[in-house]
Structure formats: C-alpha cells, structure tokens
Amino acid sequence: MSYSQDTWLDSLIKHSIFELNQQEKLVVQSLEINQTRQQPVTDFILQHHNRVIALRDNDLFVAVGKQIRVLNLTEFKDTWVEVSQEVQDQGIALSENWIHSVPYKVLDTPEINFYIESMVPNINGRLLAVTGNSGLVIVCLPRQGFSDVSHSRRKIDCRTLSIGTKYYDFSRNEILKVEWHPLSETRTHIVVLGSDNMLRIFDVSVDIEEPEQTFDLSPNEKSEKSSQGGFSLDDDESGEEDAVTFSLGNISRDTSGWEPFTVFYALRSGHIYSLCPVIPFKSIIRRGHLDNLSCLSQVKYEQSKSNNKTLSHLFSLHNQWIKHLFESAKIGTKGLDSDSLTVFSSDEHIPYPVQRQGPFLISHTNPLDDGIEATDLLFSNVGPISILSLALNNGTLHNYIIGSEIDAQWQLPVKNAKNIWQSELAHLLSDADFLPRASLYEVLKLKSENTPPFQRVTLVNDPLYKDTYYAYHAGGVHVISMNKWVQQLADLSNSFEEGKSTEGGINNWLNQKITSDVRQLVNSSPLQSGFVPIVGFVLIKDMYLSYSSITLTSDYRAVTRDMNMRHDRPVSKESQNAVKEQLKYVGDAESKYQPLLSLPAFQPPKQLDGLPKQAKIIIPPNMGGSKDIVITEESLRFFAKSSEQIRRETHDLKKAAVKIDSRLLMQQKEFEKQVTDLRDLYDRLQLARSADIKAGQEQKLKELHQTHAKLRLRIDEQLRKLMHVYQPDLSNEEKDWIAKLEKIAKQVGGESGYDARIKQLKDQLEQISLKSSKKPKTTVSNINATQLNNVLRTLKEQKSSITDVKHRVEIVTNKLPSTVA
Numbered sequence: 001m002s003y004s005q006d007t008w009l010d011s012l013i014k015h016s017i018f019e020l021n022q023q024e025k026l027v028v029q030s031l032e033i034n035q036t037r038q039q040p041v042t043d044f045i046l047q048h049h050n051r052v053i054a055l056r057d058n059d060l061f062v063a064v065g066k067q068i069r070v071l072n073l074t075e076f077k078d079t080w081v082e083v084s085q086e087v088q089d090q091g092i093a094l095s096e097n098w099i100h101s102v103p104y105k106v107l108d109t110p111e112i113n114f115y116i117e118s119m120v121p122n123i124n125g126r127l128l129a130v131t132g133n134s135g136l137v138i139v140c141l142p143r144q145g146f147s148d149v150s151h152s153r154r155k156i157d158c159r160t161l162s163i164g165t166k167y168y169d170f171s172r173n174e175i176l177k178v179e180w181h182p183l184s185e186t187r188t189h190i191v192v193l194g195s196d197n198m199l200r201i202f203d204v205s206v207d208i209e210e211p212e213q214t215f216d217l218s219p220n221e222k223s224e225k226s227s228q229g230g231f232s233l234d235d236d237e238s239g240e241e242d243a244v245t246f247s248l249g250n251i252s253r254d255t256s257g258w259e260p261f262t263v264f265y266a267l268r269s270g271h272i273y274s275l276c277p278v279i280p281f282k283s284i285i286r287r288g289h290l291d292n293l294s295c296l297s298q299v300k301y302e303q304s305k306s307n308n309k310t311l312s313h314l315f316s317l318h319n320q321w322i323k324h325l326f327e328s329a330k331i332g333t334k335g336l337d338s339d340s341l342t343v344f345s346s347d348e349h350i351p352y353p354v355q356r357q358g359p360f361l362i363s364h365t366n367p368l369d370d371g372i373e374a375t376d377l378l379f380s381n382v383g384p385i386s387i388l389s390l391a392l393n394n395g396t397l398h399n400y401i402i403g404s405e406i407d408a409q410w411q412l413p414v415k416n417a418k419n420i421w422q423s424e425l426a427h428l429l430s431d432a433d434f435l436p437r438a439s440l441y442e443v444l445k446l447k448s449e450n451t452p453p454f455q456r457v458t459l460v461n462d463p464l465y466k467d468t469y470y471a472y473h474a475g476g477v478h479v480i481s482m483n484k485w486v487q488q489l490a491d492l493s494n495s496f497e498e499g500k501s502t503e504g505g506i507n508n509w510l511n512q513k514i515t516s517d518v519r520q521l522v523n524s525s526p527l528q529s530g531f532v533p534i535v536g537f538v539l540i541k542d543m544y545l546s547y548s549s550i551t552l553t554s555d556y557r558a559v560t561r562d563m564n565m566r567h568d569r570p571v572s573k574e575s576q577n578a579v580k581e582q583l584k585y586v587g588d589a590e591s592k593y594q595p596l597l598s599l600p601a602f603q604p605p606k607q608l609d610g611l612p613k614q615a616k617i618i619i620p621p622n623m624g625g626s627k628d629i630v631i632t633e634e635s636l637r638f639f640a641k642s643s644e645q646i647r648r649e650t651h652d653l654k655k656a657a658v659k660i661d662s663r664l665l666m667q668q669k670e671f672e673k674q675v676t677d678l679r680d681l682y683d684r685l686q687l688a689r690s691a692d693i694k695a696g697q698e699q700k701l702k703e704l705h706q707t708h709a710k711l712r713l714r715i716d717e718q719l720r721k722l723m724h725v726y727q728p729d730l731s732n733e734e735k736d737w738i739a740k741l742e743k744i745a746k747q748v749g750g751e752s753g754y755d756a757r758i759k760q761l762k763d764q765l766e767q768i769s770l771k772s773s774k775k776p777k778t779t780v781s782n783i784n785a786t787q788l789n790n791v792l793r794t795l796k797e798q799k800s801s802i803t804d805v806k807h808r809v810e811i812v813t814n815k816l817p818s819t820v821a
Contacts, residue, residue: 008080009548009560015098017062017104018556025555027065027115032554035533036452036474036611037393040371044195046243046393046456047268047375051175053536053552054119054128059146060538060547062561063116064556068107068130070141070156072146076102087764105146105152111160112137122180125189126202131175136163138204155543160712162209168194177376178245181280183253183260187341189280191263193217197243199263201280210282213347215354217243217265217273240269246386248378249492254288257296258407259379259386266374273358274399278323279345284326287341294322310424319351320406324349336724343552352410355429357436365440371454378459380482382467383490384497387482388438391457391471395447399516401489404437438819441485442515446657448475450525455533464530465566470521470549472534476615477522477551485514508760520558520615522551530620532557539563559616593677598671602663605656612761614649615697617642741812748809754802761795 020028031052034045052063083098114132121128121141128139140159160284168175176197181189181201188205189212197218200211219241238784248267250256261277278286301315328344355396377389386402428434446457456476462468468480482647488509496502523530551559687693 007562008077009550009562011096011099012073012076012550012560013097013558015071015076015102015104015558016100017060017069018552019557020064022299024064028116028554028556031117031535032533035456035535035554038452040373040454043240044174044176044244044475046373046454047176048174048456049118049458050535051118051374051455051458051537052116053538053550054121055538055540055550056121056125056128056141057145060550061119062104062119062469062536062552063119063130064223066112066114066126068112068116069104069108070107070146071102071104073540074542076583077545083202105153106155107139108155108157109137109139109160111162112139118178120178120180122187122190123184125181127180127188127211129178129180129190131178131558132298133174134405135165135168136175136178136190137161138163138190138208140293140332145747153293161204163190163202163204164192164200164211165209167196168192168199170198173736177246179246181248183283184280185282185284191246191248192247193243193265195242199243199265199275200280203280203282205271213278215263215275215278215356235280240267241271242268243273244374246375247377249379250381252284252286252289254292256286256289256292257405258293259381260285260289261408262406264379264388266376267359268373269750269821270374270376270390270392270398271371272360272362272388272438273356273360274356274406275356276406278354281345283345284340285343285344287339290322290325290343294319294326297322304544310421310428313421313425314409314429314592317410319410321322321350344522350410352412355409355411357409358407360400360436360438361432362438362440374456376459378469380461380469381465382482382486382495385486385490387486389459389469389480391459393454393457395445395451395455395457395473395475397444397446397457399444399482400438401441401443402438403437405435432465444480444518446471446475446478446518446595447474448523448525448531450528451475451531458537458539460539463539464547467681470537470539471599472522472537472551474531475502475523475525476618477534477549478522479521481517481519484517485509485512488514521561521613522550522618524553524618526617526642527620527635532620552619557618559618561616575648593814596666596673605659614646741809744805744814745809745813748802748805754798758802 003376017474033051034048035050037046043645054061058072060071062071077103079098087094091467110132112130112132114134116130116132119128120131126141126143130137130139130142138161140161142156142158167173167204176193178190178192180187181191184203185187186203186205189203190199192200192202192211194200197216199215200215201213202208203212206212243265244267249259249262249264252260256483259277260277261273263278264272265275265465266272295316297318301312301319304312304315316744325341325345329341340613350635351815371393373393374390375393378389378391382389388402389398390398390400392398409429412422412429414423414426417423419424447455451474457473458472460470462470465481465483467486469480471478471480491507492502494503516639522534524534532553532555533553534551535597538550539547539548540546547563547565549552549561549563553559746753
C-alpha cells in the first residue's frame with residue numbers, strides 16, 4: 001500500500017506509538033467509561049484529570065495502561081524529510097514502511113503499578129509526574145533527551161519516586177489534579193489536590209513522603225473553629241463543598257501583584273476560593289515584583305493608619321512578609337543585583353496559617369442546577385486583566401473577570417488573641433465586604449447533543465497566547481479566544497492607570513457585548529449513535545516542528561492539526577499618530593497627487609481571523625474503518641449537515657477572496673499609477689541634469705547675483721539719505737553759537753580767565769585775613785572802610801556773574817559732544 005502525505009503530522013498518526021494490542025484495548029476502555037455519566041454522581045469520577053499524552057521539548061510521551069512510550073518528534077520529522085526528498089527525486093510513491101525505522105521507546109518504570117490517568121512534565125523537563133488511581137509517581141527523565149539513544153535500545157531505565165504513599169490510595173484518597181509550581185527555584189515542587197480536601201506541596205528533591213506544606217480546604221476546620229476567625233460554611237454531607245480542582249497563578253513578573261503567590265480552587269458547587277500567600281519554601285521571584293509589592297503595601301499602610309487602623313495591621317503583616325523574603329534573599333544569593341531573587345520561607349515566616357478567602361462574590365450569576373458540578377479551573381492573566389475560567393460537567397464554560405485585588409490574608413486568633421488588634425482584624429476580614437469579587441462575563445456552551453449529559457471537561461492554556469485556551473471533553477476539542485474583548489479591556493485599564501477618562505470607553509465596551517471566539521478543532525461526536533471521548537491534548541510550539549496540536553481519543557487515535565499563528569504586530573501610538581498625520585493630506589484638494597485607494601485603510605476579511613473554521617471529524621470505531629457504510633436517516637442528516645457547513649464556509653471564503661482580489665486589483669492600479677508618476681519625475685530630473693539646463697541655471701544664478709549686488713548698493717544709498725534726514729549737519733547760526741560758547745569758556749577757564757583771577761583774589765584775601773588776625777591792633781591799611789566795602793561788593797557781583805557763566809558753560813559743554821558727533 002502506498003500513499004502520499006502532505007506534512008509530517010499526517011504520517012505521525014500512522015506511527016506504532018498509538019497502536020494497541022487486544023489486551024491494551026481492554027485496559028484503556030476504562031478511560032472511555034470514566035469520561036461521561038448519564039446520571040448525576042457524588043463521587044470524584046468526573047473530576048479526575050485525563051491527560052495520557054505529554055510533551056517535553058520535542059519528546060512525545062504516550063501512556064498506555066501502566067506503560068509510558070516516548071518518541072522524539074525531531075528525529076521523526078528528520079526521517080520524513082529525508083524519505084520525502086528521496087521519493088520525490090525518484091518519482092515514486094511514498095510508502096509507510098519508513099515509519100517503522102523510527103520506533104518508539106519504552107520507559108522502564110516498575111514502580112508504576114497502576115493505570116496511568118495523567119502525565120505532567122515539570123518546567124525544565126527533568127521530571128515527569130504520573131498519576132493514577134492508586135498514587136503519584138515522579139519519573140526522572142534523561143537530561144540529554146531521547147534522540148541520542150540508540151534505535152536498538154527499546155527500553156530506557158528511569159529512576160522513579162513514589163510520592164506520599166501514606167496519603168494517596170484509591171480506596172481512601174484519590175488524586176484529582178497535580179501541577180508543578182512555577183515559582184519553585186529547584187523546579188521540584190509539585191502541588192497535589194486529593195479528594196480529602198487537602199492541598200499538599202511536595203518538594204521531591206527533599207522529601208517524597210511528607211509534604212513541605214499542607215492546606216486544609218475543608219469548609220469547616222473543626223479543630224481550629226474555637227480559636228480562629230474567618231468565613232466558613234456549614235458542613236455539607238452531599239459533598240457540595242468538596243474542593244475538586246485548582247489553578248496556580250502565573251510566574252513572577254515585574255508588573256505582577258499577589259497573583260503568582262495565589263492558589264485558586266473551586267468547589268463541587270462551583271464556588272471559587274483563593275489562598276494567598278502560598279509559595280514553595282525555596283522560590284525564585286523577580287526583584288522588581290517584590291519592590292512593587294513592598295511599595296504598594298507601604299502606601300496602603302500609611303493611608304490606613306489614619307482611616308482604618310485595624311486594617312493597617314494587615315498591611316503591616318504584608319510588609320513583614322515581604323521584608324522576610326528580602327532578608328532571606330540576602331542569604332540565598334550572592335548579591336541583590338540580579339533581576340531574579342532566590343528567597344526562602346517557612347511555616348514560622350508569619351506565625352499564622354493562611355486564610356482561605358471566599359467564596360468569590362460573583363455578579364450576574366445564578367446557583368448551579370442539581371447535578372451540575374465543576375470539573376476544572378484555569379487562571380489567565382492578560383496584562384492588567386485577570387480571568388478565571390470554570391469548566392462544568394454539563395459542557396459549559398464560565399469566564400469570570402476578577403474585579404478585586406487578591407492579597408495576602410492570614411487566620412488570626414479571636415478568643416486567645418494576645419493583642420486586641422488580632423481579634424479585631426479577624427472579625428474585619430470575616431465580613432462579607434472583604435470577600436474577593438468577580439464578574440461573570442460570559443457563558444459558553446460546548447456540549448454536543450450527541451454526548452451524555454455529564455462529562456469531564458479539561459482546560460489547557462495556550463503556550464503562545466495568554467488570551468487563548470483549549471477545552472477537551474467527550475465531544476471533541478474547542479479553542480476559546482478572548483482576544484477581542486480582553487484586549488479592549490486591557491487598553492482601558494492602561495488608560496485609567498495613566499489618569500485618562502475611561503467612562504465613555506467602558507460604556508462603549510459594555511454595550512458592544514463582544515464574546516469570545518469559540519471554534520471546534522476536533523469533533524468526536526458527529527453522530528447520535530456514538531462518540532469518542534478525548535483523553536489527551538498537547539500543543540507544539542517548536543520552530544522546526546511548527547505550531548501544531550496533537551489530540552488523542554480514548555481508542556488511541558491521534559488527530560493532528562497545524563495551528564495558525566497571529567501576524568498582527570503591536571503598533572506604537574507614535575506610529576499610529578504619524579500615519580494619521582500622513583493620511584490627512586492623502587487625496588487633499590491642495591495635493592497634486594490623488595491616490596486611487598480610498599480610506600479607511602484596508603482590513604483583512606473577518607473570515608480570515610486565523611481560527612480554524614472546520615473541525616476534524618472522528619467517526620466512532622463501530623462505524624469507521626473498513627466497515628461498509630450503512631445509509632440511514634442519521635447518516636444522511638450528518639452528510640447533509642456537513643456538506644451544508646462546508647458549502648457555507650466555502651461561500652464565505654469565496655466572498656473574502658473576491659474582496660481581497662478587488663483590493664489587489666486596486667492596489668495594482670495604484671502601483672502602476674505611482675510607477676508612472678515616478679517615471680515622469682525621473683524624466684524631469686534627468687532633463688534638469690542636462691548640460692544645457694546646467695548652463696542656463698548657471699546664467700540665471702549669475703544674473704541673480706548681479707541683481708542682488710545692485711539692490712544692495714541701492715539699499716546703502718537709501719540708508720545714507722535717511723541718515724542725512726534724521727541726523728543733518730549743523731547750521732551757520734549753531735556754528736556761531738558754539739564758537740561764542742567756546743570763547744566764553746576760554747574767558748572763564750583760561751590762564752587769565754575769571755577762574756584764575758578769582759583764585760588769585762582768594763589767595764590775596766586769605767593773606768590779608770591772616771595778617772589782620774595776627775596784628776589786629778597794629779594793622780595799617782591804605783584802604784579805608786568805604787573803599788573796602790566797595791571792593792567786597794564788586795567781588796560779590798563778579799562772583800555771581802562768574803557762577804552764572806560757569807553754569808551756562810557746563811550746560812553747553814554737556815551738549816557739545818553729542819552735537820559735534
């Protein structure tokens with residue numbers, strides 16, 4: 001038999017790693033049986049997580065019963081490329097024999113003595129958590145991967161560690177869900193939720209028997225009820241308040257809040273709670289993250305000291321907790337210059353147990369109907385927006401927007417409190433006003449009409465896009481993209497942080513009522529007569545292997561899909577404003593160039609949003625394979641529905657193609673127009689650069705230079721005339737007056753002038769006065785008294801005249817320099 005495959009993924013589904021023998025087929029039947037129920041149940045059968053395929057880098061793990069198989073996808077694709085090139089060069093058909101040249105390998109794990117339900121690799125890919133009905137085992141994987149292992153070596157010895165053997169047993173305590181904690185510095189902390197309402201954190205590098213931390217999620221803590229304060233519910237014998245699933249916060253980032261230190265969990269009834277702070281005793285945290293939390297807690301403490309002193313003690317505990325982390329980082333790291341800090345904590349870090357916060361006060365929601373239970377919970381963080389997605393066993397999803405900030409809280413003593421503020425703060429935190437809040441944004445229905453009323457629904461985050469996640473269940477696989485409405489809300493939140501008004505934007509966002517895009521990747525229940533539950537789903541994000549997905553059904557049929565990556569690039573506000581500024585003048589009447597393309601700018605059709613349009617269909621095994629097709633009313637209805645859907649999607653694609661073709665034609669005309677205009681400009685430029693044109697331009701420049709010189713001379717002449725008008729020469733009368741003033745000045749100030757004569761007379765007068773004072777009685781004078789009086793009177797008159805003339809000379813002297821100049 002020969003066949004032709006388009007991609008390596010089409011060949012992967014033929015690999016023997018997915019083949020089962022008769023005994024293995026009987027073993028995996030339990031996977032299909034435990035996926036659905038016809039009637040409501042009170043056990044935890046629908047809360048177990050099934051994930052029998054896992055991905056570590058480029059190694060694909062497939063669990064079959066108690067066995068773990070592994071295949072290196074890079075090696076498989078390399079072989080496919082070589083074989084495809086060879087058959088293409090030879091012009092022959094591609095056979096499937098080459099697939100057996102890349103066999104899978106089996107991990108030798110004798111301690112796994114239970115049927116495997118899920119596999120979860122840790123962050124660095126060194127450890128693989130394997131869970132089943134009877135326990136939890138950690139498989140230590142080879143560091144170098146499996147590509148270097150020889151093909152002849154089918155079994156690979158792996159060290160295995162049985163975790164918490166005295167806590168987990170199918171008869172008394174089932175394992176519901178496990179996750180590796182993203183803040184673990186050693187990447188060895190695993191969080192385990194059991195059916196006993198206990199959340200345990202194990203550090204498998206230190207102790208595999210006893211947990212590092214334990215948190216009781218029971219609604220009533222009877223042992224501490226008398227001494228602890230907090231929100232509690234009454235005992236519920238029906239199990240409505242059993243914790244059935246949880247989700248951890250994201251990794252630490254500089255802009256993170258308390259979310260990375262938070263564990264969100266859901267009860268069977270759908271109520272959501274949180275625990276904060278919960279971190280491994282040895283964690284790695286961004287330094288900027290702790291700095292931001294420290295500043296925020298300090299500001300809250302300062303503000304609450306005057307407004308609410310009781311609440312200020314909570315923020316004081318926040319500061320104490322963060323300060324302890326900083327102090328431990330000084331010991332745990334060589335220096336504080338690193339962007340990431342290794343911090344240490346312990347049970348004595350804060351002398352109070354962590355308080356369970358909840359249930360979340362959720363608006364726009366109603367209690368769940370009888371029999372409807374939560375099966376999985378997923379936390380997503382898109383910028384400043386935090387979202388909780390809750391999966392229910394009736395095939396519906398609830399997307400909640402967390403409306404209040406989650407922060408750290410502890411259970412404080414009430415009756416035996418050493419300080420009065422402890423009991424006051426405990427009563428304050430138990431008030432309903434301090435419960436966390438969320439809003440139900442939307443309810444999405446995924447259940448097919450051809451599946452039982454109750455089923456498992458498992459949620460998986462997209463490794464590339466934070467606003468996208470996947471849900472697999474008995475009816476297939478769905479992709480949920482929240483990009484449209486989450487991005488708008490994130491932009492509004494950022495604008496609010498910048499101090500801008502967002503009231504109008506929020507009202508517009510609410511009125512639009514944009515819902516998430518939900519597309520079906522795999523349809524495993526196309527017919528009413530049967531369905532094939534999905535028991536595993538992984539996403540590949542390797543550059544060489546491409547962005548793709550692998551889905552595994554309960555009968556171990558693999559379904560592969562190439563996923564579409566987004567090509568939209570974030571555009572800065574500066575770039576957007578620059579484009580708007582340029583577009584203002586396109587087609588303007590004052591502009592000589594008139595483009596053919598109209599505004600606004602072209603947007604790709606909505607039909608090409610990158611999400612899959614047509615799901616891959618899986619036919620139940622009792623109707624597929626080599627069996628003859630039986631024409632029934634159901635099969636005809638299925639074919640009619642499928643063909644109608646294909647016809648409708650083909651019509652939509654044709655409309656999109658026509659729109660794009662029209663745009664391309666217009667762009668081609670615009671391009672031709674621009675080329676013509678550029679050719680005209682080029683010809684004009686070449687003409688301007690010819691010898692005759694250059695000579696003419698030089699002559700014009702010479703004439704302009706001469707004209708400029710003439711104008712400059714005319715300007716100088718005009719300036720000279722203006723100077724004569726506003727600053728003329730002295731007239732003859734003024735010249736005579738100045739000459740007379742100079743003559744008077746000489747008479748007054750010359751050697752024989754009045755000043756010299758007055759000085760001489762003063763000297764004589766002083767000598768006479770001196771002589772008269774020495775010999776008053778014997779003084780003989782030839783001048784009588786009458787003559788002396790006449791002389792004095794004459795001197796006074798001359799002195800007055802001299803003073804007047806001197807004053808006039810000074811005035812003329814002050815005016816003379818400016819006038820002569």
